[in-house]
Amino acid sequence: MTTVEKSxxxxxxxxxxxxxxxxxxxxxxxxYFYTEFGIVxxxxxxxxxxxxxxxxxxxxxxGCGKTVTALSCLNLVRFPGMIEGGxxxxxxxxxxxxxxxxxxxxxxxxxSMIFQDPLSSLNPVFTxxxxxxxxxxxxxxxxxxxxxxRAIKLMEEVGIPLAQERVDDYPHQFSGGMRQxxxxxxxxxxxxxxxxxxxxxxxxxxxxxxxxxxxxxGLQKKFGMSVLLITHNLGIIAENCxxxxxxxxxHIVETAAVKTIYxxxxxxxxxxxxxxxxxxxxxxxxxxxxxxxxPDLIDPPTGCRFHPRCSYATSKCAEVVxxxxxxxxxxxxxxxxxxxxxxxxx
Amino acid sequence: MLRKKYKKAEELSGSQLAIAFRRFRKNKAGLLGLILxxxxxxxxxxxxxxxxxxxxxxxxxxYPGYVPSYQPPGVKEGAQLFDYTNYVFNPSFEFPLSEWSxxxxxxxxNTSGIPSGIEHGSHAARGSSQGGELxxxxxxxxxxxxxxxxxxxxVVGEPATLSVIFTNEDGKEDQIDLTLSENxxxxxxxxxxxxxxxxxxxxKQESIKMSLRVNTGSDVIVDNFNLKAGEYFKNVHYMGTxxxxxxxxxxxxxxxxxxxxxxxGAIFISLFIGLPLGLVAGYYRxxxxxxxxxxxxxxxxxxxxFVMILVIVVIQNTRWVDNLLIEMGLSTQVILIAVMxxxxxxxxxxxxxxxxxxxxxIRESDYVEAAxxxxxxxxxxxxxHIFPNVLAxxxxxxxxxxxxxxxxxxxxxxxxxxxxxxxxWGRELSNGFDYATVAWWxxxxxxxxxxxxxMSFNLLGDGLRDAFDPRLR
Numbered sequence: 121m122t123t124v125e126k127s128x129x130x131x132x133x134x135x136x137x138x139x140x141x142x143x144x145x146x147x148x149x150x151x152y153f154y155t156e157f158g159i160v161x162x163x164x165x166x167x168x169x170x171x172x173x174x175x176x177x178x179x180x181x182x183g184c185g186k187t188v189t190a191l192s193c194l195n196l197v198r199f200p201g202m203i204e205g206g207x208x209x210x211x212x213x214x215x216x217x218x219x220x221x222x223x224x225x226x227x228x229x230x231x232s233m234i235f236q237d238p239l240s241s242l243n244p245v246f247t248x249x250x251x252x253x254x255x256x257x258x259x260x261x262x263x264x265x266x267x268x269x270r271a272i273k274l275m276e277e278v279g280i281p282l283a284q285e286r287v288d289d290y291p292h293q294f295s296g297g298m299r300q301x302x303x304x305x306x307x308x309x310x311x312x313x314x315x316x317x318x319x320x321x322x323x324x325x326x327x328x329x330x331x332x333x334x335x336x337x338g339l340q341k342k343f344g345m346s347v348l349l350i351t352h353n354l355g356i357i358a359e360n361c362x363x364x365x366x367x368x369x370x371h372i373v374e375t376a377a378v379k380t381i382y383x384x385x386x387x388x389x390x391x392x393x394x395x396x397x398x399x400x401x402x403x404x405x406x407x408x409x410x411x412x413x414x415p416d417l418i419d420p421p422t423g424c425r426f427h428p429r430c431s432y433a434t435s436k437c438a439e440v441v442x443x444x445x446x447x448x449x450x451x452x453x454x455x456x457x458x459x460x461x462x463x464x465x466x
Numbered sequence: 467m468l469r470k471k472y473k474k475a476e477e478l479s480g481s482q483l484a485i486a487f488r489r490f491r492k493n494k495a496g497l498l499g500l501i502l503x504x505x506x507x508x509x510x511x512x513x514x515x516x517x518x519x520x521x522x523x524x525x526x527x528x529y530p531g532y533v534p535s536y537q538p539p540g541v542k543e544g545a546q547l548f549d550y551t552n553y554v555f556n557p558s559f560e561f562p563l564s565e566w567s568x569x570x571x572x573x574x575x576n577t578s579g580i581p582s583g584i585e586h587g588s589h590a591a592r593g594s595s596q597g598g599e600l601x602x603x604x605x606x607x608x609x610x611x612x613x614x615x616x617x618x619x620x621v622v623g624e625p626a627t628l629s630v631i632f633t634n635e636d637g638k639e640d641q642i643d644l645t646l647s648e649n650x651x652x653x654x655x656x657x658x659x660x661x662x663x664x665x666x667x668x669x670k671q672e673s674i675k676m677s678l679r680v681n682t683g684s685d686v687i688v689d690n691f692n693l694k695a696g697e698y699f700k701n702v703h704y705m706g707t708x709x710x711x712x713x714x715x716x717x718x719x720x721x722x723x724x725x726x727x728x729x730x731g732a733i734f735i736s737l738f739i740g741l742p743l744g745l746v747a748g749y750y751r752x753x754x755x756x757x758x759x760x761x762x763x764x765x766x767x768x769x770x771x772f773v774m775i776l777v778i779v780v781i782q783n784t785r786w787v788d789n790l791l792i793e794m795g796l797s798t799q800v801i802l803i804a805v806m807x808x809x810x811x812x813x814x815x816x817x818x819x820x821x822x823x824x825x826x827x828i829r830e831s832d833y834v835e836a837a838x839x840x841x842x843x844x845x846x847x848x849x850x851h852i853f854p855n856v857l858a859x860x861x862x863x864x865x866x867x868x869x870x871x872x873x874x875x876x877x878x879x880x881x882x883x884x885x886x887x888x889x890x891w892g893r894e895l896s897n898g899f900d901y902a903t904v905a906w907w908x909x910x911x912x913x914x915x916x917x918x919x920x921m922s923f924n925l926l927g928d929g930l931r932d933a934f935d936p937r938l939r
Contacts, residue, residue, distance in 0.1 A: 196835070
């Protein structure tokens with residue numbers, strides 16, 4: 121395999137932001153939380169991009185900054201959180217530099233988001249119909265009954281039975297799966313170009329999970345939107361995504377096409393993740409686990425954040441943060457030593 | 467069909483409020499509170515209908531004189547009037563002498579036959595009559611029951627017969643003939659009740675005409691004329707009277723108005739101050755929150771009653787407030803308004819804290835995040851998404867605040883901070899306090915009313931809290 125190693129240069133940035141194919145381009149995103157106990161460096165120097173119509177997965181363990189990354193993309197990080205630096209280009213515009221009034225036009229209309237817990241993300245005092253119609257009337261100048269009609273159609277689209285009658289029900293009258301469907305129809309009400317799904321199936325049981333993901337997939341194909349799927353479930357990634365980014369301790373350690381990452385994980389963390397997947401085709405007595413624990417983001421490890429748990433770590437790893445380097449055309453890795461580690465494979 | 471089954475299965479249908487209401491209906495204490503507090507509010511609203519008497523009417527005991535005195539709860543009927551002990555005295559039935567003299571002079575002014583040197587007192591009303599009449603209408607609000615008539619008469623020349631005639635509306639007459647000695651002052655006192663001498667009363671007339679008629683040709687000079695009339699009554703003092711002989715029940719019913727008006731007004735002022743502060747502090751957090759909470763702390767450290775009294779005195783003595791109130795025609799209610807404003811100014815901290823704390827909770831919830839995600843502005847999120855969720859705890863705190871305000875208003879009225887011309891529960895209580903040993907009712911009833919009102923609002927508030935948030939039970 122030929123190695124084309126180069127760091128991302130200024131030229132690349134220009135090209136990628138002008139690239140028609142790229143919908144969202146996140147560069148060096150850094151978000152800190154200023155808490156009483158210290159500064160939580162939740163996201164640091166995160167870069168990735170999502171192409172038009174692409175199903176992009178962001179995977180990582182709890183507390184590694186996936187959700188904060190997603191919220192930063194909409195400039196939704198709140199006190200005590202602050203976006204310290206970086207850019208989020210959406211259709212060529214830097215979302216982080218937009219005025220509040222302008223970014224509100226993007227939220228919900230162009231980029232919409234669904235959350236982990238569908239019950240708590242619906243306001244208990246309004247009917248679901250009102251909540252779906254709210255999005256429509258916020259972004260489009262339509263009458264109330266028109267908005268309601270559209271809400272009913274959307275509910276039918278995501279497979280809510282008796283939508284015509286259930287439109288006037290309250291969120292607590294719906295089951296978990298139905299609530300998530302409501303959330304999806306709410307997110308899709310203005311035909312967004314990007315849907316951020318923040319662990320949309322975590323709170324649901326497995327059969328419903330499959331249904332919800334199928335709905336998202338179906339709608340993505342139908343409307344041609346891009347999806348940023350955040351999850352810690354590698355199975356979901358494998359099933360749905362085209363490309364995937366792996367996060368660890370506030371850094372992106374590897375991005376690649378899904379097939380590539382399953383076949384050829386290059387970062388030691390990704391490799392450890394893959395090794396920890398229980399497999400039916402191999403007979404292993406003990407499931408492999410990763411020693412150590414999640415880094416404390418208030419006082420994160422210097423250099424590569426994975427180095428205290430990495431068996432290949434050297435002194436360089438503790439000193440220099442490894443940049444995300446392009447490995448092959450669609451594969452980026454942030455590791456000083458991935459070539460040596462994977463030498464045997466290569 | 468499916469829908470019907472589904473509806474049946476779904477016990478918890480409808481909005482949050484509807485569910486809370488259904489839960490509330492099962493709470494007996496809360497229901498009692500609701501019924502009692504509704505009763506108290508209705509009492510205040512319908513005070514004019516409910517109160518049997520005007521709260522400012524004195525129900526004086528007659529003879530000797532009119533002595534204001536507390537009277538025990540019970541019925542005072544006309545039968546008791548027979549021995550002059552109980553008597554409804556209504557000032558409108560007292561005709562001052564000057565009015566009489568005027569009438570008299572207008573009707574029969576003939577001084578030619580009157581010998582000089584017989585003027586009698588400074589108010590001497592003179593007149594002579596040869597078959598002439600002196601008349602006066604006596605109008606009663608209820609049943610005319612009692613007439614007391616006294617005058618002095620001087621007859622010039624020969625003895626004369628003077629008739630006192632009462633005529634009812636149907637023209638029926640009662641005549642009392644008096645024979646007067648000549649050339650001297652004759653003193654006449656007539657006390658007439660319906661069983662004795664005043665038969666026209668039996669027809670239940672509301673108005674009776676009284677006339678004096680001289681039958682002979684003599685001149686008669688009438689002086690020192692006095693007429694008093696009373697109504698037949700059957701007074702029911704459910705709660706007795708206070709020491710001023712005012713009907714306690716009527717006064718307490720009207721007092722509910724004052725108490726509720728002050729506490730409701732104060733709560734609205736508190737809401738007006740506390741709600742926006744709480745919303746802003748809770749939503750924006752950071753420095754705004756810090757400033758608001760420090761102000762709240764400062765207000766909470768102030769000694770409540772002392773500062774309240776200070777505020778009342780300051781408001782009372784502020785000229786522009788006075789002018790404003792005079793313009794609004796409320797100048798006599800200055801203390802009440804001062805109490806209301808004071809209570810409002812020092813009662814918002816709880817609301818602010820509660821709203822802030824609730825919003826802290828809500829603003830972290832996913833649906834606020836979701837609202838942000840759909841592009842709702844801060845103001846919209848605050849008003850449309852967060853505020854309805856604050857409503858439930860707010861209703862509870864307002865209900866509980868109402869009862870606290872009633873109590874403080876009563877306390878301040880007890881200390882004398884209340885209006886002169888309106889009855890209030892606290893004032894009735896403090897009035898009755900001095901007579902507690904001899905007139906238990908004058909303390910008992912105001913106290914029990916305050917207790918009922920405070921308790922009912924508390925029960926209601928607790929019931930609502932349980933209904934809105936059963937976890938707090």
